[in-house]
Amino acid sequence: MTLCALVPSSLCREAEDKREATRKIGYVARAATVFGVDRLTVFPDPDGAGRWGDGFVETVLRYAATPPYLRKAVWDRRDELECVGVLPPLRVATRTGSGSDDSGSLRQGIVTEVGPDGRVRVNCGLQHPISLPVPDDRNVAEGERVTVRVSSRRPVRAKLTDESPPGFGVDRTDLDTALERSNAGVTIAASRHGQSLTSGRLGQLIGTIDGAGGDMTVVFGAPERGLPAILGVDTDAVGSATVAELSAADDTEDGVDTVDAEDAVTGRRPDGTRFDLWLNTVPNQGSEVVRTEEAMFATLAPLTLTE
Numbered sequence: 533m534t535l536c537a538l539v540p541s542s543l544c545r546e547a548e549d550k551r552e553a554t555r556k557i558g559y560v561a562r563a564a565t566v567f568g569v570d571r572l573t574v575f576p577d578p579d580g581a582g583r584w585g586d587g588f589v590e591t592v593l594r595y596a597a598t599p600p601y602l603r604k605a606v607w608d609r610r611d612e613l614e615c616v617g618v619l620p621p622l623r624v625a626t627r628t629g630s631g632s633d634d635s636g637s638l639r640q641g642i643v644t645e646v647g648p649d650g651r652v653r654v655n656c657g658l659q660h661p662i663s664l665p666v667p668d669d670r671n672v673a674e675g676e677r678v679t680v681r682v683s684s685r686r687p688v689r690a691k692l693t694d695e696s697p698p699g700f701g702v703d704r705t706d707l708d709t710a711l712e713r714s715n716a717g718v719t720i721a722a723s724r725h726g727q728s729l730t731s732g733r734l735g736q737l738i739g740t741i742d743g744a745g746g747d748m749t750v751v752f753g754a755p756e757r758g759l760p761a762i763l764g765v766d767t768d769a770v771g772s773a774t775v776a777e778l779s780a781a782d783d784t785e786d787g788v789d790t791v792d793a794e795d796a797v798t799g800r801r802p803d804g805t806r807f808d809l810w811l812n813t814v815p816n817q818g819s820e821v822v823r824t825e826e827a828m829f830a831t832l833a834p835l836t837l838t839e
Contacts, residue, residue: 533746542580558619561596563828601657636683717747726810
């Protein structure tokens, strides 16, 4: 089960200063943490970036995703990080194992020294860097970030693992590439021009997501520059994709002809867009503009419910 969220590089376009822009990105990081997003991807929106450099959003998100105990070791002084003191704490929940071989908690670490004896020293937020053996099938370099499973602190017992650390990862890629990932699952575009989310539609949608193995990718726009504007899509066309088309093949619901099930999963939509569904999760919005961080909370909250 993988949950990915995509935000544009222009999500801070209305911020008046760097402090406000940084705080806004912090709330995006909070939403990703609260709802268990596995990967937060920044996709380019060069026409709407405004005054902020193209890499500003990605850099601040990467900093926010770095555990506090590693930030000093990982990050040098950078102009983009001038106001990171306003970032809200993420307080990522510790991920623990359940079996005898996987007991303990996962922590992110950074390799501070590579020894000649097949061991490395890793700073993972304990009192001192710890010495760990490197598995025979793995090469680790100084400065590399690794995941450590700590089963005991006194005495220290830990090992390197290939598991993903708690929290979310951050990357940057174009939208089409992100939607074509093998674990993209059901792809949803959050937009006020999409199908309104109702209680009945939510149950059907969650069932569809579960049927796709729980994988889901949700894409968000920027303030006053939603996804139709970013992608150059006609707003009259995006609402034609319905939830019924995700879960039924060769059938008709509410007078709308559905598409082939394979087409629904792969994103080949009758309206020519990239998504399985355009979804409006704030159908009765009282503000003219729903900000990206607000849309993330409003959208991820219902979509991460379970049946």
